[in-house]
Amino acid sequence: MTRRTGRARDTSIDDRILAVARRHLSAHGxxxxxxxxxxxxxxxxxxxxxxxWPGKAELAAAAVASMGEEEQASTPEDPYAALVAELADFExxxxxxxxxxxxxxxxxxxxxxxxxxxxxxxxxAPRRRRILGVLQTARESGLxxxxxxxxxxxxxxxxSWYGRALAESTPPPRWPERTAALVWRALGGR
Numbered sequence: 001m002t003r004r005t006g007r008a009r010d011t012s013i014d015d016r017i018l019a020v021a022r023r024h025l026s027a028h029g030x031x032x033x034x035x036x037x038x039x040x041x042x043x044x045x046x047x048x049x050x051x052x053w054p055g056k057a058e059l060a061a062a063a064v065a066s067m068g069e070e071e072q073a074s075t076p077e078d079p080y081a082a083l084v085a086e087l088a089d090f091e092x093x094x095x096x097x098x099x100x101x102x103x104x105x106x107x108x109x110x111x112x113x114x115x116x117x118x119x120x121x122x123x124x125a126p127r128r129r130r131i132l133g134v135l136q137t138a139r140e141s142g143l144x145x146x147x148x149x150x151x152x153x154x155x156x157x158x159x160s161w162y163g164r165a166l167a168e169s170t171p172p173p174r175w176p177e178r179t180a181a182l183v184w185r186a187l188g189g190r
Contacts, residue, residue: 016042017049021063026098029105030060030115057112064118079138080184083157086131087176090158100165128154135187145188153183 020042024033035056039049053059094100105111106119131154138144160179164171172178 013042013044013048014052017044017052017059018063018066021059022067022102023098025060025063025105026102029101029108029110030056030112031108031110033060035059057114060112060115061118064115065122067123079134079141079143080180080189082134082137083131083184084176084180086127086134087157087179090127090161091171091176094161095171100162103162127158131157138184138187138189143190144184148187150187153187156183156186 017038020038021033024038024041028034033056035049036046038059039046042049049059053062094103102119106116132150135144135148135150135153139146139148139150157179161171161175164175
């Protein structure tokens with residue numbers, strides 16, 4: 001029988017560190033995120049952090065990966081209603097504390113490519129896939145033009161939120177419904 005030496009690894013530290021790292025990324029951006037500050041706020045030590053992640057890029061990538069968007073099980077029968085629902089879900093997600101500033105952090109020149117790639121894969125791509133799926137269903141059903149530019153439409157859906165956030169502080173009333181109506185009409189929606 002072999003005997004283990006040393007302390008058992010405290011797995012709750014991982015979750016605490018990732019939660020704090022997400023907050024620090026949102027508040028300070030990648031460049032100003034401090035591993036010492038993350039470890040201290042998480043109630044652990046830098047050596048404990050480094051045993052889990054060898055550096056800032058790896059920790060930031062893991063923090064971003066831990067916040068991925070949930071995939072929806074299926075597209076509802078009414079593509080227009082599904083588009084409104086998807087935009088309402090996006091609004092709820094991006095309105096959470098720190099989420100909008102995290103998106104801005106990902107656009108900084110100093111953000112490591114691996115961190116940005118994880119953010120795109122775990123947060124941006126799933127949402128874009130779902131919106132594209134809704135619009136493809138609408139096109140296949142003849143509800144929007146057969147030659148509708150879905151690539152641009154997908155970007156308009158979420159991009160309008162970021163443009164609005166830069167221009168003013170409060171979202172317009174009924175943003176999901178209004179955005180869906182505008183995009184739908186632009187695609188020849190009936």
